[in-house]
Every structure is written in structure tokens, then in C-alpha cells.
Amino acid sequence: MSKEKDKQFVREITPQSEDFSRWYIDTISKAELMSYSPVRGCIVFRPDGYELWENIQRELDARFKETGHRNAYFPLFIPESFFQKEKEHVEGFNPELPWVTEAAGEKLEERLAIRPTSETMIGHMYANWIQSYRDLPLLINQWANVVRWEKRTLPFLRTSEFLWQEGHTAHEDEADARKETMQMLEIYRDFVENFLAIPVITGQKTPSEKFAGAVDTYSIEAMMKDGKAVQAGTSHYLGQNFAKAFEIQYLDRENQQQYVHTTSWGVSTRLIGALIMVHGDDRGLVLPPKVAPVQVVLVPIGPPKTRDVVIPKTDELFGQLKRAGLRVKVDDRDQSPGWKFNEHEMRGVPIRIELGPRDIENGQAVLVSRVSGEKRVVAQDRLVEEVQALLDEIHNQMYANAKAFLESNFRTVDTLDEMKAFLEQQRGFVLAGWCGSEACEHQVKEETGATSRNIPFEPRERKSTCLVCGSEAAHTIVFGRAH
Numbered sequence: 001m002s003k004e005k006d007k008q009f010v011r012e013i014t015p016q017s018e019d020f021s022r023w024y025i026d027t028i029s030k031a032e033l034m035s036y037s038p039v040r041g042c043i044v045f046r047p048d049g050y051e052l053w054e055n056i057q058r059e060l061d062a063r064f065k066e067t068g069h070r071n072a073y074f075p076l077f078i079p080e081s082f083f084q085k086e087k088e089h090v091e092g093f094n095p096e097l098p099w100v101t102e103a104a105g106e107k108l109e110e111r112l113a114i115r116p117t118s119e120t121m122i123g124h125m126y127a128n129w130i131q132s133y134r135d136l137p138l139l140i141n142q143w144a145n146v147v148r149w150e151k152r153t154l155p156f157l158r159t160s161e162f163l164w165q166e167g168h169t170a171h172e173d174e175a176d177a178r179k180e181t182m183q184m185l186e187i188y189r190d191f192v193e194n195f196l197a198i199p200v201i202t203g204q205k206t207p208s209e210k211f212a213g214a215v216d217t218y219s220i221e222a223m224m225k226d227g228k229a230v231q232a233g234t235s236h237y238l239g240q241n242f243a244k245a246f247e248i249q250y251l252d253r254e255n256q257q258q259y260v261h262t263t264s265w266g267v268s269t270r271l272i273g274a275l276i277m278v279h280g281d282d283r284g285l286v287l288p289p290k291v292a293p294v295q296v297v298l299v300p301i302g303p304p305k306t307r308d309v310v311i312p313k314t315d316e317l318f319g320q321l322k323r324a325g326l327r328v329k330v331d332d333r334d335q336s337p338g339w340k341f342n343e344h345e346m347r348g349v350p351i352r353i354e355l356g357p358r359d360i361e362n363g364q365a366v367l368v369s370r371v372s373g374e375k376r377v378v379a380q381d382r383l384v385e386e387v388q389a390l391l392d393e394i395h396n397q398m399y400a401n402a403k404a405f406l407e408s409n410f411r412t413v414d415t416l417d418e419m420k421a422f423l424e425q426q427r428g429f430v431l432a433g434w435c436g437s438e439a440c441e442h443q444v445k446e447e448t449g450a451t452s453r454n455i456p457f458e459p460r461e462r463k464s465t466c467l468v469c470g471s472e473a474a475h476t477i478v479f480g481r482a483h
Contacts, residue, residue: 227427
């Protein structure tokens with residue numbers, strides 16, 4: 001295969017600078033992460049895409065269980081009356097709810113919603129399960145699919161049906177519930193930064209952006225390479241709102257009936273879209289090593305007559321890497337090395353190992369980093385150690401690159417005019433003062449298309465005046481346009 005044909009492999013991916021949205025669709029399609037389904041707004045997860053979710057799920061599930069949470073599963077269908085019990089909750093979800101009105105050829109006595117989230121169903125069950133303070137805290141997580149009939153969809157980031165986890169806990173008092181809320185937010189932050197190599201801004205949502213029915217909502221916000229925001233995870237303190245709506249009471253230590261305090265928290269397959277948009281480049285995917293379906297690919301090279309020498313050694317090294325717990329594969333297909341290199345770069349494999357007859361003679365192998373493109377010649381008897389070290393380097397470099405991008409596209413402004421000027425000239429986030437008025441927050445959205453992302457716990461600077469009305473700032477807030 002000619003070099004020209006090798007290069008054509010990547011031509012099917014639109015450059016990010018030309019059209020970022022088109023680049024995203026081209027990349028996830030070419031890398032075979034998903035296919036469109038015949039149902040509007042829904043996708044089929046292909047094996048590589050689903051394995052990304054499996055790796056995310058496996059790591060998070062272990063972290064949840066380490067903190068005492070257990071998995072359960074609740075029904076997909078939720079009676080309409082359940083939603084009516086928590087007014088703010090139903091108002092928040094009503095536009096996105098699909099309803100089942102008929103089954104087995106008969107009209108249902110009560111409409112059933114297809115699960116958009118499970119607070120109401122779980123609240124109903126908790127009312128049956130919780131009787132005494134001895135039953136608390138109740139720490140449950142669910143891995144499930146949910147349906148929200150989105151008007152505007154984008155694979156992984158926003159689809160009519162998506163996969164997620166939703167944690168739901170019940171506690172004796174507010175202090176314990178708030179501790180749980182913040183603990184789970186920190187688990188998300190640590191996971192996204194140290195597993196997915198994505199830097200995030202951690203903070204509290206404004207009242208207009210909080211979860212429907214929550215007292216307080218907290219989030220981690222990430223910046224994509226087009227400067228837009230993706231909410232990477234949320235944790236909600238629900239207070240006693242759902243407890244009172246569903247009569248979740250317990251007998252306390254003084255034999256008095258009390259309402260529990262509840263929380264909920266979740267992340268979804270949106271994380272797959274985020275890691276693609278944060279790390280990808282014009283050659284395709286760049287996958288963080290800890291989540292990549294294939295961490296290392298071995299590519300034997302050389303003329304056919306050397307195959308009897310190269311393949312056995314390749315298989316031997318494959319076995320060593322596999323026994324070390326690495327996700328590794330051998331690509332010995334009948335394609336040119338250039339074609340294989342392009343394909344594995346496009347698929348985001350963190351490390352490529354090239355092994356030819358001369359490498360066999362010299363007892364060495366060539367490691368190539370997907371992130372830097374650096375080639376590193378290493379001794380075969382140290383291959384496992386060298387690969388593990390390079391995977392760590394790649395993770396750190398990916399995080400550093402994403403952090404540098406975030407910092408270089410983040411501005412502090414004093415006025416709405418400054419914010420508009422920045423967003424007209426450049427992509428990114430804005431840090432500004434806010435008086436706390438919903439009217440001022442709404443005006444920012446109307447005039448810039450940016451929404452409040454969160455009130456960061458650790459802003460780089462404290463602002464004293466509101467960017468809209470100029471009055472005293474109650475908060476320093478991050479604004480950004482979102483996917």
C-alpha cells in the first residue's frame with residue numbers, strides 16, 4: 001500500500017479548526033465507537049465504545065463499594081402519581097418525559113413514565129425499607145439506562161437514551177447527608193482527573209441550575225477543545241424534600257418519628273464524549289491509558305521472510321505484557337505498517353510497539369507514544385517496566401496538556417461587555433462576580449449564550465461586583481457555553 005493511501009486513512013476526519021462538531025462525529029464514527037440507531041436520538045454502542053464505559057464503570061464501582069455503597073436495581077417504569085408528589089421535580093423533567101399509555105392492547109389506568117431518573121421510585125421503596133435509625137444510613141447505587149427525550153442530541157453527550165449510575169442515600173440528619181454529598185463529589189473529581197486525565201472546576205450550582213427538587217447541587221465542570229463546557233458529574237443534597245413527599249420516616253434514638261435526609265449523585269456516558277473532546281486531535285482519538293480498551297499494540301514489521309523470527313518474539317512479549325495486567329493486542333494483519341500505524345493512532349491506542357528483525361537481533365523494541373509521537377528504544381528484558389512507566393508519563397502529559405488548555409482559555413472579567421468581547425474573540429470560560437439575582441444570570445445567558453457553570457470552591461480570584469448590574473457580588477462564578 002502506498003504512502004498516499006496510508007495518509008488517506010485520516011483524511012476522512014475533519015480538522016478540529018475547520019469544524020469541531022464535524023471532527024467529533026467523524027472521529028467517533030471512524031473509530032467505531034458508535035453507530036446511529038433507527039430510533040431518533042439513540043445510538044448503538046459498538047464494542048470499543050462500550051468497553052470505554054465498562055472501564056469507567058469498573059473503576060467507579062470499586063470506589064463506591066470502598067465507601068460502603070451497594071448496588072441495586074429499580075424498575076424502568078414509574079407511575080405518574082409518583083412525580084406529582086414532588087412538584088418541582090416533575091416540573092423540571094416534564095418536557096423530557098416519554099409516557100407509556102397503552103399496553104397489551106389496553107389503555108393503562110395510570111400513565112407510566114420511562115425512567116428519567118429514579119428519585120421518586122427509590123423514595124417510594126425507601127419508605128418501606130426504613131423504619132428505624134438502625135436502618136440508616138442507607139447507601140444504594142444503581143447502574144441503569146434512562147430516557148430523556150432531548151430536542152437536540154449529540155452522541156454520548158446528549159442522547160434520548162443513555163447509560164449512567166445514580167446513587168441514592170438516606171441519612172439521619174443534614175450533617176451526615178451533606179458529608180455524603182461532598183464525599184461523592186470528591187470521588188468524581190478524583191476519578192475524572194486521575195483516571196480520565198481531565199482537569200475540572202469543582203463548585204456549587206446556582207439555584208436556577210440546580211437539580212429539580214434539590215436543596216443544593218454541586219458539579220464538576222470540564223472544558224472541551226472547542227472551549228465549551230461539559231458537566232462531568234453532579235452530587236445533590238436533597239434535604240427532606242423527597243422524604244416528606246414519599247413519607248420516608250424513621251424512629252430516632254428518642255423514639256420520635258423523623259424524616260430522613262437524602263442525597264443523589266451521578267455520572268453518565270457523557271464522560272465518554274468529554275474524554276474524546278478534551279484529548280482528541282486531528283488524527284482522531286487520544287485515549288487516557290487507564291480507560292483505553294487497548295493500552296498497547298504490538299506491530300511486527302519486516303519482509304515476509306523474517307516472519308518466522310519476528311512473530312514468535314512478538315507473541316512472547318505479548319504474553320509478558322498480558323501477564324502484567326496490561327490490555328494489549330498484536331496486529332499482524334496483512335496491511336502495510338503505515339496503514340496500521342495510522343489506524344492505531346486514529347483509535348487512540350496510547351502506546352505502539354514496533355518490532356522488526358533488527359530489533360530481534362539487538363534484543364530491543366521501539367515504543368511510540370500516541371501523545372508526543374516520541375520513539376523510545378528499550379531493551380526487551382525491561383519491556384514491561386518501560387511500558388508501565390510510559391503509560392504513567394502519557395497520563396501525566398495528557399492531564400498537563402488539558403490543564404494548560406483550560407488555563408489559556410479562562411478569563412477574569414469585570415463587566416458583561418468584557419465577557420462578550422472575550423467570547424467574540426476566543427473560546428473558553430469566564431470568571432466574574434454575580435450579585436445572586438436570577439435576572440442578572442438570565443441576562444448573561446440572553447446576551448452571550450453562556451450559562452453559569454458553577455460557583456467554584458477555589459476561584460483564582462474573588463470578584464467584588466456583579467458583572468451585569470455592578471452591585472456588590474454575592475458570589476464569584478464561572479460562565480461558559482455548554483454542549
